Amino acid sequence: MNLTSKKYLRQVEEVIKKAEAGEVYPVYLFIGDRPIIHPQINKLIDCLVSEEAKDFNFEVLSPDFFSEGRLLELLETRGFFPGRKVVLVQDLPLLVSADTTKTRWKKTLAAIEAGDDDRAKELISRIFSDLKIDPKEIIGLSSGQMKEVLDWPKDLRIENLSEFLEDHGEDLECIEPIHTGSGDRILSWLAQRADPSRAIIIIESEVVDRRCSFYKELKKHGPVVDLDKEKKDSKSGTDLAKSFIRSLIREKGKEIEPKAIDAIMDRVGHTDLVGLKTEVQKLISQAGDSVRIKAEDVCEMVVRHKDEELYKLTGAIGEKDLGKCLNSLSYLLNQGIHPLAILQTIANFLRKMIILRAVFEYGPGIQTVKNLQYRIFKDEILPEIKENMGDALPALLKGAHPYALYKLTLQTYGFDLDQMLDFLASMAEMDLEFKGGQVSHRVLLETLIFRFISM
Numbered sequence: 301m302n303l304t305s306k307k308y309l310r311q312v313e314e315v316i317k318k319a320e321a322g323e324v325y326p327v328y329l330f331i332g333d334r335p336i337i338h339p340q341i342n343k344l345i346d347c348l349v350s351e352e353a354k355d356f357n358f359e360v361l362s363p364d365f366f367s368e369g370r371l372l373e374l375l376e377t378r379g380f381f382p383g384r385k386v387v388l389v390q391d392l393p394l395l396v397s398a399d400t401t402k403t404r405w406k407k408t409l410a411a412i413e414a415g416d417d418d419r420a421k422e423l424i425s426r427i428f429s430d431l432k433i434d435p436k437e438i439i440g441l442s443s444g445q446m447k448e449v450l451d452w453p454k455d456l457r458i459e460n461l462s463e464f465l466e467d468h469g470e471d472l473e474c475i476e477p478i479h480t481g482s483g484d485r486i487l488s489w490l491a492q493r494a495d496p497s498r499a500i501i502i503i504e505s506e507v508v509d510r511r512c513s514f515y516k517e518l519k520k521h522g523p524v525v526d527l528d529k530e531k532k533d534s535k536s537g538t539d540l541a542k543s544f545i546r547s548l549i550r551e552k553g554k555e556i557e558p559k560a561i562d563a564i565m566d567r568v569g570h571t572d573l574v575g576l577k578t579e580v581q582k583l584i585s586q587a588g589d590s591v592r593i594k595a596e597d598v599c600e601m602v603v604r605h606k607d608e609e610l611y612k613l614t615g616a617i618g619e620k621d622l623g624k625c626l627n628s629l630s631y632l633l634n635q636g637i638h639p640l641a642i643l644q645t646i647a648n649f650l651r652k653m654i655i656l657r658a659v660f661e662y663g664p665g666i667q668t669v670k671n672l673q674y675r676i677f678k679d680e681i682l683p684e685i686k687e688n689m690g691d692a693l694p695a696l697l698k699g700a701h702p703y704a705l706y707k708l709t710l711q712t713y714g715f716d717l718d719q720m721l722d723f724l725a726s727m728a729e730m731d732l733e734f735k736g737g738q739v740s741h742r743v744l745l746e747t748l749i750f751r752f753i754s755m
Contacts, residue, residue, distance in 0.1 A: 310543075312340050315523050319347035325522035326494035327501040331508050332527030333407075336544075336573045340525070341504055345386060348500060353381035363391045363426060368485040375489070375499040385499040391426065394483045395518075397509040401427065402453040404507050409456065412464050420464060425473045439469040442673070463674045463703070483514040490521045527573070541565060541576055548580045554587060559595035566631070567598075599636065610642070614649040618711030620753040629745055639741035640734060646748065647727055654720050655694050656705070657712040659685060669713040677709065678702045719755045 315328070328344065330337045349358045357379035361371060366389065374387045396404070404427055411420040428435055431450070438446060443462050452458050465472075486501075508515055508526075518524075527540075542561050549556045564583075568575045582601060587593055609632055616624035632642055660666045663685055672681075682702055686693055697705065733744055 312525055315525065316340075316343050316347055319344055324348065324496040324500060326490055326496045326499070327503065327518065327522040329503045329505070329508075329518060329522065329524045330527070331505050331525065333574050334504065334506055335577060337504060337525070337527055341388065341502060344502065345388070348384065349386050350381075350383065353379065353383055356380035357383055357385050359385070359387045361387055361389045363393050364429075366393055368483070371501070372485060372489060375501065384497055386502060387499070388502045388504060390504050391507075392503050392505055393430070394486075394514050395503070395505050395508045395512065396430070397512055399511065400507045400509045401430075401451075402456070405453060405456060405461075407506060409460055412460050417468060421468060421472055424461075424465075428472070428474075434474060435465075435469055435472040439465055466675050483517075487514070487517050490518075494521070538565070541573065544573060545576060545580055548577060549584070549593065552584050554584060554591055554593060556593040557595055560593050560598045563595050563598035566634070610637075610645045613642070614645065615707075617646070617649065617749060617752055618653070618708070618714075620714060622750065622753060625749045625753065626746065629742075629749065633742055633745075639745060642745060643727075643731065643734060643748070646745075646752070647724070650720060650724055650727075650752070652696055652708060653712050653715055654717065654724065655696050656709050657715065657717045657720065659689075659694070659697070660709070660712070661717060663688065666713065669709055672706075672710065674703065674706050677706045715755050723752065723755065 318324070330341055345354075345358065359374050361374065371387060371389065375385060377385070379385045404423065408420055408423040408427070411417075411423060425435070428438075433449070438449065441449065443458050446452065446462055447458055450458075503518075542565065545561050545564060546556065564576065564579055568579055579601070583593055583597060586597065586601060609628060613625060613628035613632065616628055629642070633639065657666070660669055664681055668681065682697075682705065686697065689697075727748075730744065730748060733739060734741060
C-alpha cells in the first residue's frame with residue numbers, strides 16, 4: 301500500500317486517523333529525512349501505545365543491533381502492560397544495498413555542509429560498517445586513494461568528506477557488522493503469524509532500495525509513506541512543501557499568507573524539507589504574539605541572512621559557475637539587496653583573490669595550490685607564509701579562519717594576477733555607471749560577473 305501523492309500530509313493524517321479508529325496494520329514503513337518523518341511516526345506511536353505503557357510495550361531497534369532474530373524476539377515477547385507491542389526499527393539494513401550508497405553519501409555531504417557534525421558522523425559510521433571498513437583505514441589517505449577504497453560515485457566531490465574525516469575521523473564509532481538475515485523470517489511472520497492487536501512493526505528509513513524484493517513484499521502488508529520519492533517530483537514536491545509549511549504553521553496556532561509561502565519556497569526550494577522546517581521555525585519564533593505571518597516578515601528574515609547568499613555568490617564566482625552566479629544574483633536582487641552592496645561584495649572578493657594570488661606567486665609558488673590538501677595548507681604552508689612575511693603579513697591572513705583561506709586559495713589558481721589587477725582598476729568605471737548610467741543594475745552586474753569568471 302503506497303501513499304505517495306501530492307496530498308502526502310493528508311495521507312499521513314489518514315493513516316493516523318485510521319489507527320485512532322482501531323484500523324491498524326502489522327507493519328508501517330516511513331521513508332524520508334528523519335527530522336521530517338519522525339514527528340509523524342511519534343503521532344502514530346501515540347495512537348498505538350498508551351503513554352503509561354510506552355516504557356514496557358514500546359521498543360526501538362537501531363541498525364547497530366538489528367537482526368531478524370532480535371526483531372522477532374521483541375515482537376513475540378509480551379509486554380508488561382496489557383495491549384500491543386510496538387517496535388520501531390530505524391534504518392532497516394535489509395532495505396539498503398549498493399544501489400543506495402550514492403544517496404547515503406549525498407545525505408552525508410549535505411550534513412557536513414550544513415555543519416551538522418553529529419548527523420554526519422552517524423551516517424559515515426553506518427556506511428563504513430556496511431562496507432566493512434574501519435575508519436582508521438581511511439584517515440590519512442589522499443582523495444584519490446579514498447575514492448578507490450570507497451568506490452566513490454564519479455559525480456560527487458569527495459573533498460568535503462576528506463576534510464571532515466581529517467578533523468573528526470578519530471571521533472567516529474567503529475560499528476561491528478552483524479548478520480542481519482535475508483528478511484524471509486520477517487516476511488513469514490507478517491504472512492502467517494502477524495496480529496496487529498498484539499504486535500506492530502514501524503520502520504523508519506532515510507534511504508530505501510525500492511527495487512529489492514524485500515521492499516516489494518513488505519509493502520503488501522501495510523502502508524508505505526514515501527516522502528523521499530514525493531519531494532523529488534517537481535510538481536507534487538512543490539505542493540508537498542507548501543502543505544508542509546502550512547502544517548507547521550497551523551501546529552503553532554498561526555496563519556500564513558500565500559505570498560509568504562512563495563517567498564520561503566523561493567529561498568529554500570521544495571526538496572529540502574529540513575531546511576524549510578528550520579526557516580519556518582525561525583519565522584514562528586520571530587512572529588512572537590502575532591498570529592499571521594506575512595510576506596514582509598519573510599523578507600525581513602531573508603535580509604538578515606543576506607550574508608549567506610552573498611557568500612554563495614562569491615563562491616560561485618570563484619568556481620566560475622555562471623549558472624550558480626546568475627541564480628544567486630537574481631535571488632539577491634529579488635529580495636531587495638541593493639546592487640551597490642552586491643558590487644562592493646564582488647570588489648572585496650576580488651581584492652582578497654589578488655592578495656592571496658600575490659602571496660603564493662611571490663612565496664611558495666602558485667603551483668603548490670594545485671591539488672593542495674587542507675591539512676598541508678593548515679599545518680605547513682600557512683604557518684610558513686606567516687613566519688616569512690612577519691609584520692608585512694596582510695590583514696586578510698591574520699584574522700580569517702584557515703579553512704576559509706584554504707577554499708579561497710584553491711579558487712585563486714584559476715585566475716591570472718595581472719588580469720585581476722586590470723579588472724579591479726576597471727571597476728571604478730563600473731561604480732560610476734551604477735550611480736549615473738542608463739543601463740539597468742541587473743545587466744551591469746551580470747556583465748561584471750561574466751567578465752570576472754571569463755578571466
